[in-house]
Amino acid sequence: MKNIRQKTKAVRAGQARTPEREHSDPIFATSSFVFTSAEHAAEMFAEREIGNIYSRFTNPTTRAFESRLAALEGAQYCSGTASGMSAILTLCMSVLRSGDQIAATRGMFGSTVNLFCNILSRFGITTSFHSPSEICSAKLDSATRMIFIETPSNPLCEIVDIGQLAKVRDSLSDCILVVDNCACTPILQQPLALGADVVIHSSTKFLDGQGRAVGGAVVTNDENLANAVHGFLRTAGPSMSPFNAWIFHKGLETLSVRMKESCSSAKKIAQWLQNHPKVENVFYPGLKQHSGHELAARQQSDFGALLAFEVHGGKDEAWKLIDSVSIFSVTANLGDAKSTITHPASTTHSRVQESDRKRMGISDGLIRLSIGLEDVQDLIEDLQLALNSI
Ligand SMILES: Cc1ncc(COP(=O)(O)O)c(C=O)c1O
Known part of the structure; x- marks a missing residue:
């Protein structure tokens, strides 16, 4: 299976068929596993024999999802977590x-900003924020142990040069x-191949693709780091449930066709919105005038299914x-087969201080769209009617 391509990996990687000869993957809905003897239990706890012990840290369904996602990201190690936020916290x-210190880009998902600023800071870990266009040239403090970015960012779709930042890391x-x-998901972008050390996922989003479950993952090629993450999960327990792992595992099978369709619709909607008289700005990397257009064209295979736009006026409009x-x-939520519409300033980014939100560029008139799988013409007509109302 070494040289197979992304679409094949998404369907075939990570399945360990049981003696029952099932075609679709089973769900191991069990909290623990049985040992053949007391000695067997002791051997496994001492890690002299590797295998299933307890589903907080070893479960075949979770492992199947982890193996499939690792294959797609070009990684050797992946740990499933209870949510995307717990993936970031675990790391x-x-x-x-x-x-x-953490150096991060401004304009990230609100809970990530909140975690860094209001929770990790209580444990003596501080974060400096930089604009996506400046982080590669910023003078970072020598105590910086982690550079954390979202690219494209949520919700403004700002693009950061991963290869350039890998040089800063070096x-x-x-x-x-x-x-x-x-x-992006690994279908559009593989950060490890561009020089990143770790990929974070909220599998709640496109990996599931149907808005059914909350989960996340930490993906890496660094064995020491993978062991540290596994050790933390084993002890502290923000782990993925086997049932959710099964949903994500099956979600990955359709990921490439879903991303292709959603990216194509997102581009059409962005192009349509930018010509609408009631729309002030459209943020979509697939548009030529987007500041990250050329970079996105280089480091991604498509421009994504997320976009944002500002309406003339403000919050009321x-x-x-x-x-x-x-x-x-x-x-x-985002990344669902059902297209979603969100007002970031009063929802996903409402817990970010107003001054920081302004600095991020998240205005009161900003609206975020996540484009799903409906007919794109229906989505455009829906937006047309809504824009007529303001
Ligand atoms: C970019 C990004 N990262 C992380 C998360 C957190 O994921 P979860 O909601 O699964 O905890 C989100 C959630 O919206 C997100 O948009």
């Missing part, structure tokens, strides 16, 4: 200590480069538009 708790001692690959759609779902 930070596994590799950082008091006194360490200039610092004992620092890792982490990419939240939630918006944005809310009116949101209240007027009938096909788009008004919900905070």
